[in-house]
Amino acid sequence: MKTINNTIVAIATAHGIGSVAIVRISGRKAYEIGLKITKKEHLIPRFATLCYLQDKYNEVIDEAIVIYFKSPNSFTGEDIVEFQCHGGTAVADLVMNEVIHLGARVAEPGEYSKRAFLNGKIDLTKAEAIAKLIETKNIDAVKILSRQLKGDLKKFVDDLRNDLVEILAYAEVNIDYAEEDLPTDIMDSISARLINISKIITNLIESSLRKEGLINGFNISIIGKPNVGKSSLLNKLLNCNRAIISDIAGTTRDTIEEDIRIGTHLVRIIDTAGVRDSMDQIEQIGVQKSIESIENSDIVLMMFDNSQNCTQEDEKIIDLIDKYSKNKKIFVFLNKNDLKNKFDVSKIAKYNPIEFSAKKDVNIVIETVKKYLDTQNINESLILTSKRQITEINAALYAIKRAYIPLENGELELFAYEINDAIMHIASITTEFERDEILDKMFGSFCLGK
């Protein structure tokens, strides 16, 4: 166990009015402070005790439930004392002040989790799962993160690491062979195992990137030339007049973002400026932002106007569909089907356009998106849930790919070096080695009291 001298304190519950507020102290002085505030001679570990909390003048601050978690059996691995006070901010603030007066200091964001990690109570995948679990607004994401919390990702990573360690050991046993003597069957078997590991990693990265939206919330942009009814669709989805609608082309100049719930999914809808060549400088910036919005979205709703002929501007939208359909989920909609059809549907037939009217009923849009989001659920496989995890596993994959050539050439030292590098990156997913600034950055993004 690492000795950290400071004792820290934070209000662990959300700020605002509520029935209970929890003040949590962790560190060497936590128990001593707990006794002083409760005026108790001792606290039994893991017992809820109803106590009066008193300040330095022996005035009662609150009546609270106090729980003592004795080191190492606590979240941080240190002594922890928790006060379950009455809610609201005033009581908890008074208790905090008293605890600080008795020698604790206010915790940094994520400091409890960082201590838990440094004391070996949790690995990094678990720490990240906790942070994301608190932040997420998506019910499906809760299920993925809970699996991570349970240790599924850690086990997967450990298995991968063990496989590579075995390959490394295998190579090192054979390192004494002269180049020409290296048995080809050994080389083939190592090579086959590496190909298999690369496949597993590649699949994991791909499915993690595909499902990023589940964890961070899906972004859905509405794209089309001016006047096709993008803002009308947004307003109807929100059930309010959020964006200005008019028959003047170029009404929306900037992107407009709003969160809505579709089924169990919380999604961000982005209405964009109509895409067209414009001389107007402001409009040009808006159009540029529309294109960026496609890049930042998981799903794109491309819209055309049923009541107008297909123009060059529409052709540009069709080009965008072709360009982005490989790595974005694109749905094509033909709006204003309450009006007479003039649009040459054959131009977009291959994208299976869905007709609707933003003025009348957008249910089909909601259903289409919901059906797709539902297929993105989590049951099938494990995924990586943070950019850090994806960066590390990508680095491992590159190292494995670099290892093929020295393996083929019988340069086993170089091969071992690359596999070692891969192992380091894989291991970093659960345990970061001596990289303090990375840890500070990571835990610094946690919320206070965790």
Ligand SMILES: Nc1nc2c(ncn2[C@@H]2O[C@H](COP(=O)(O)OP(=O)(O)OP(=O)(O)O)[C@@H](O)[C@H]2O)c(=O)[nH]1
């Ligand atoms: N008849 C009919 N009119 C519609 C429908 N949807 C939108 N409109 C009309 O089309 C015009 C343009 O609608 P907007 O929602 O402002 O179009 P937009 O795509 O956001 O346009 P920009 O912001 O200029 O890019 C408005 O006059 C709407 O009332 C529809 O389903 N049927």
Ligand SMILES: [Mg+2]
């Ligand atoms: Mg608009």
